[in-house]
Amino acid sequence: MTLDRRTFIGTAVAASSLAAPMVHAAGHGTPRVVVVGGGCGGATAARYIAKDSDGEIEVVLIEPTRVYYTCFFTNLYLGGFKTMEELGHSYGTLAGEFGVNVVHDWAVGVDRDAKTVSLAGGSTIGYDKLILSPGIDFVDGSVEGWDVTAQNAMPHAYKGGSQSELLKAQLLAMPEGGTFAMVAPPNPYRCPPGPYERISMVAHYLKTNNPTAKILIADPKESFSKQALFEEGWMAHYGGMIERIGPDFGGDIVSVDPAAMTLTIDGEVTEVDVCNVIPAMKAGRIAEIAGVTDGNWAPVNAADMSSKADPDIYVLGDSALQGDMPKSGFSANSQAKVCANAVRGALTGSRVFPAKFANTCWSLIATEDGVKVGATYEATEEKIAKVDGFVSQTGESAEVRRATYMESEGWYTGITTDMFG
Template identity: 80%
Template sequence: MTLNRRQFIGTTATMAAVLSAPMVRAQGKPRVVVVGGGAGGATAARYIAKGSKGAVDVTLIEPTRKYYTCFFSNLYLGGFKEIEDIGHTYGGLAAGGVNVVHDWAVGVDRDAKTVSLAGGGSLPYDKLILSPGIDFVEGAVEGWGLSAQNAMPHAYKAGSQSELLKAQLMAMPAGGTFAMVAPPNPYRCPPGPYERVSMVAHFLKQNNPTAKIIVADPKPKFSKMALFQEGWANHYEGMIDWIGDDFGGGNVSVDPNEMTVSIDGEVTKVDVCNVIPAMKAGRIAELAGVTDGNWAPVNASDMSTKADADVYVLGDASSQGDMPKSGFSANSQAKVCANAVRGALTGSKVFPAKFSNTCWSLIAPDDGVKVGATYEATPEKIAKVDGFISQTGESSDLRKATYEESEGWYTGITTDMLG
């Protein structure tokens, strides 16, 4: 399966079943409020505004004025991208009819159907779409908390954290040690930590070739494991030590003040430590009362929550079944949700829900790999229909083509999200 920019933007017929018509407030057009301007929220806002041709009042609440994509942020760490390459503004959404409000959503009153803002006041809605991404589980890694994120960055929310981790990489002493504490399942972008290891290894091979990388992993296996391990052996032989759960990778603590990592009781002094802790849905989903404590269970047909048919949760924050937590997944789910919401509010046609996902990873220059699948809505969950994955031993030409395909997808998805 290959995608180019035109094909990606054309895959918009991922739609959902009709909802019952909601009460439309007497004073005017039905109102949709979207919280979170990433791959899920921005896409949903844009598609509802565009598809309704002004019949629906769409407001996007997003605190940041510039959105840095988590996808491709590892390539920034590896030196393949500049930080500006992964930063995007919201002018295109505003030009497309979305009212963009740069503020924090700090509460949801589902009875009154309002979202309260940190800056004061509230916004009423007929339908509410939450796409807040992830937050971290405090205490998931012993010794680490958000107060330690400057000493030991997570860099799993792109932007300033990405820049901090890159600066720490650049400042590593010759022959120094980079450590990563990998997250337990489920988490954002299953191949992400291992693409990051690859990109850090590439940077160090170019700039600090005697440096070492230690990965403490609570999992016995990980996404694209054979592909990554083949690539590490081919490109970074002897540099990377992956310690899985069988060898104590899940028994980890850190000391940010001393810059040490303890793995199954063995303490190692490190120069840079990237802690990626356990994750949960972004805080606003919890405040809205639509989570199970960690993630928000949703209905596969339209991404509406199990707790409230007028509240939808997209992307990383949702518990939906078989789809991985990825930017592609969030974008695909957003199109289904947008079609369902527009249909419920305006009576427009609603298509059956279909979903797709592809995750590309770069291991070394022109050595790209991918994994993906198609999905359908069932009464129980979003269910995988079929899938594909790169194979070990592929030709260099195919790996280069896979990487070039990922570049086309990036251009396509950011345009699809933000206009």
């Protein structure tokens, strides 16, 4: 059975796979892998384990949302290049074609001794191997004056879905000549070029619809990913619209007042119309609950993404402290395939191949003006280590930039198919 993930809104999943499995301790006849988080890492791992194990492994995917909206490409939604519908994907094919038991609930506890995961709905699921891919959460107090209770006034929009829709609504409602502000995050964080692609897409919208508006960036970092490429593009396409204040001028001394809609940089108060606050990040909460983090991130072994705290738990993607790979959708997808191969091998004795990883991050600066950065990696005893890399060059022709953008479109189709089938 083949299901259209764009129109299938979870009805078959609701009918066939939403009921949580019974409590089942490790050691039952068919080994069970429980995957928490249905994004780039979790959905990919669930699909690869299910499709390659020929029924020898039961796969349970725990994900609270019925439609997953990719965080990658949400900046293109803000810029008017994508609709939210185009970014939404269901779990119907994973359930109907690959036999993954998709449980739409929140994982709220992990008992490592009993090898069980507890759910908000009250069920408990046993596992032989547990894969955690919960994405990111935010560090409390990292931006003075902001916490998650302020996210409706000053959205972070750094998780796909409703926050992105809110930020776009605020962008569209900006007054003529208004100010869009961003508080950029410190390293390390999800998608290193992401905040700056977002600035590009906001500028693209404003140039057409609100050309006298201004964009202000408060940035705690000395430099950022693809900086020369973004700054070249901003000058070429949006000259005079964008001002970035780095740490030399107080970009690391920032506070906000969501009620007053003000941004204070090194004591200077600015009234703003929209303020996109992207706080410091850490591993998704369930990794902390499971006791596999160092306080912020989850250290893993490079060869198989297994937790350094527990060999039966694996951590993928943004939550993992793994070495040189950036926190990106491509990275999570790459890590998931290595992990899936290792988990199958551990549970069924199938062949385990040496770990190899890759990543590419594309960014859109203006219409068909795409740039990219990427690398290949290998597993060492200490970490995932970079082998070689590449990056777009300043001064490239329009034809090269268009080809790079089209490449990113092809990648989006490819990775979402790889995740969801």
